[in-house]
Amino acid sequence: MIERETVQKIARLARLELTAEEIEEMQGQLGRILSYVEMIQAVDTEGVEPTAHVLDVTMTLRPDVPADSGAPPSAYLKAAPDSGYGFFKVPRIVEGGEHGSV
Amino acid sequence: MDPCSLTAVQIARAVKARELTAVAVWEAFEARIRRFNPTLNAFLHVNPQAAAEAAAIDARVAAGEDPGPLAGVPVAVKDNIVTCGMPTTCASRILEGWVSPYDATVVKNLRAAGAVIAGKTNLDEFAMGGSNENSAFGPVRNPWDPRAVPGGSSGGSAAAVAARLVPLALGSDTGGSVRQPASFCHLHGLKPTYGRVSRHGLVAFASSLDQIGPLTRTADDAALLHGVLAGHDPHDATSLRPDQLPSPPAPDGPLRVGVVREFLAEGLDPGVREVVEAALAKWKAAGATLVDVSLPSAGFGIAIYYLLATSEASSNLSRYDGVRYAFRAADARxxxxxxSRTRGQGFGAEVKRRILLGTYALSAGWYDAYYRKAQQVRTLIRREVAAAFETCDVLAGPTVPTPPFALGALIDDPLSMYLSDMYAVVANLAGVPALSVPAGFTRAEGMTADGVGAIPTLPVGLQVMARPGHEETLFAFARGQEALAPELGGRVAPDPEEVSR
Known part of the structure; x- marks a missing residue:
């Protein structure tokens, strides 16, 4: 079981709105999972490098030049919930300003 | 001949030889999809262009061209792999109605090989789960027993192949999501070497672990499909170049099969143990050398997997913000x-649980104790796996500790569900290729949750891992397993009962 406030705090960090019932359920479930993973604290990892890549290879870089993405920007805008004038549209961000969302 | 009883190798050969048309092949499989998908719920979307794609293949054959190694073969694609002209939902409300403007590299590869894209298959939401019950569009049923789960997260792909709705399907495997459903559905399921198959167009879950792999009924079909999927892709920075792949092993002497002691320890279902030990005994009788090996840190696999995979997921899934993809909560101020409302309403319970766990593991004050510590234990597992391959060609054991469990049996117990992948996650954590092959069937006593009753005969898979880049060794093992147990190859799942919807 973890604290209700802890669940609320990480939900806020993750931008995840939870109902009161969900918070209660997560308290128990996350608590049980965290007590299970606690077993790794017993492993002696003194001087062990953390894994950064599973294989001993260097990742391939490609030239930093513009290339065809395979679809025009309009195709990505069409897949969004709201768009216009070549942009994604969102609700008003600045409270009380003269210029809200278009 | 009934195309639905053929392997992919046989279909491609028949289409190229003009013994079968790609259109006739598609019509036969489509008829089975229409009949049985209402019961199985394996497909979320059937490709409306499939018949036209098949006709185009026939036209190329008629013109004397070779359409490629998958000529006219229908292939189902897990719905977390993006496709033009068809929805990609990840079985989530948050992507419902979204259509990708581009094809994933693996889908391009399939088209270039002459395959017909059959449609998109059901999964656990964002590939998070081991039963396919976490889909926003309903669970999938196991063709071998409709009371059991097909496994997950590639449950729709596995059920579709096992029920002969398609000969081939793609899955994705982050911590067992191809191999566990392969084990539960009497199939071959491969998790390739990290970097072997491009993830460009695979919706990201945990980027240090994800790989795309085939689900098939035969060893040759698995090798054929993997051959089409694998290769370097400049669009995926983790994709391996040919010069980064180790040279294939020169066969010398009897196969050395490392039997992982920890995979046959406590927690293994007795029925599964019996099947796996019998299969290994056959290998020994056939001349293989069985080597007792130990991976002492394997027991920490699930613990570190659920810290690393959730940490990576919490980052990867931050893109679903109600701005760029289909779903947006209506009432935001x-x-x-x-x-937060879009994410709260759009994600299901398991996805929320994992985002929260990952956010917690990465948050200030906990990073060293969880994320960094888990990456250190991961290094230990990688070293142990590498050491084991100094004395063995493959490492073997059960794929899953249990036979397929009943629908609903573990849905309220996330931790027990996670433990279903306790043997499978080792290959993802170490980056090595791993294949589940059909090993036999068991009668599952004790799987009687919720009054479902004893489920009769259920599939059991044997998992083999190989060194990085040594997928061919795994396919050779799978062909050997087919030769040692020919009775298993002939067994196909019974046709599901039809329901009207």
Whole structure:
């Protein structure tokens, strides 16, 4: 079981709105999972490098030049919930300003 | 001949030889999809262009061209792999109605090989789960027993192949999501070497672990499909170049099969143990050398997997913000509200649980104790796996500790569900290729949750791992397993009962 406030705090960090019932359920479930993973604290990892890549290879870089993405920007805008004038549209961000969302 | 009883190798050969048309092949499989998908719920979407794609293949054959190694073969694609002209939902409300403007590299590869894209298959939401019950569009049923789960997260792909709705399907495997359903559905399922198959167009879950792999009924079909999927892709920075792949092993002497002691220890279902030990005994009788090996840190696999995979997921899934993809909560007052309401309403319970766990593991004060510590234990597992391959060609054991469990049996117990992948996650954590092959069937006593009753005969898979880049060794093992147990190859799942919807 973890604290209700802890669940609320990480939900806020993750931008995840939870109902009161969900918070209660997560308290128990996350608590049980965290007590299970606690077993790794017993492993002696003194001087062990953390894994950064599973294989001993260097990742391939490609030239930093513009290339065809395979679809025009309009195709990505069409897949969004709201768009216009070549942009994604969102609700008003600045409270009380003269210029809200278009 | 009935195309649905043929392997992919046989279909491609028949289409190229003009013994079968790609259109006739598609019509036969489509008829089975229409009949049985209402019961199985394996497909979320059937490709409306499939018949036209098949006709185009026939036209190329008629013109004397070779359409490629998968000529006229229908292939189902897990619905977390993006496709033009068809929805990609990840079985989530948050992507419902979204259509990708581009094809994933693996889908391009399939088209270039002459395959017909059959449609998109059901999964656990964002590939998070081991039963396919976490789909926003309903669970999938196991063709071998409709009371059992097909496994997950590639449950729709596995059920579709096992029920002969398609000869081939793609899955994705982050911590067992191809191999566990392969084990539960009497199939071959491969998790390739990390970097072997491009993830460009695979919706990201845990980027240090994800790989795309085939689900098939035969060893040759698995090798054929993997051959089409694998290769370097400049669009995926983790994709391996040919010069980064180790040279294939020169066969010398009897196969050395490392039997992982920890995979046959406590927690293994007795029925599964019996099947796996019998299969290994056959290998020994056939001349293989069985080597007792130990991976002492394997027991920490699930613990570190659920820290690393959730940490990576919490980052990868931050893109679903109600701005760029299909779903947006209707009642947001400001931008932060838009994010949290869209995510609160769009994600299901398991996805929320994992985002929260990952956010916690990465948050200030906990990073060293969880994320960094888990990456250190991961290094230990990688070293142990590498050491084991100094004395063995493959490492073997059960794929899953249990036979397929009943629908609903573990849905309220996330931790027990996670333990279903306790043997499978080792290959993802170490980056090595791993294949589940059909090993036999068991009668599952004790799987009687919720009054379902004893489920009769259920599939059991044997998992083999090989050194990085040594997929061919795994396919050779799978062909050997087919030769040692020919009776298993002939067994196909019974046709499901039809329901009307």
């Amino acid at each position: 400001n931008l932060e509200d838009l994010y």
